[in-house]
Amino acid sequence: MASDAYGTDGSGDGPGLTATLRRRGDVVIVATAGELDHDSPEPLRRALEEALGQDGAERVVVDCTGLMFCDSTGLNILLKGRLDAKAAGTTLELAGLRPPVARMFEITGAMGLFTVHPELPQDLA
DSSP states (O other): OOTTEEEOOSOSSSOOEEEEEEEETTEEEEEEEEEESTTSOHHHHHHHHHHHTSTTOOEEEEEEEEEEEEOHHHHHHHHHHHHHHHHTTOEEEEEOOOHHHHHHHHHHTGGGGSEEESSOOGGGO
16 A cells, blocks of 8 residues: 555445545645544554645545545544644535445535535546
């Protein structure tokens, strides 16, 4: 796995999670794939730490297009990432939420805390 990619091996109960980073100008994109739950939080946690630590990053966009599931553990990681981003003078945005993931954000009221794009903006794809 590349140094800017993090993942679980899926040896737990679920398929695991991967999170990869790429940069487009002053935006860092964290692309997620798999299931984000209590068995697989580390890939996203490490990717967000690295993304927020990059010099000159004005925005971090988490591309959730490949994220099939997110439980409260994943929600808490993203909420903490939002606070860490704010403290660092940047923003944490979400893109491409699938219905099961969007539902988690809607029922908890967390949807209103993030800038949410229906899909990854074309200039970042």
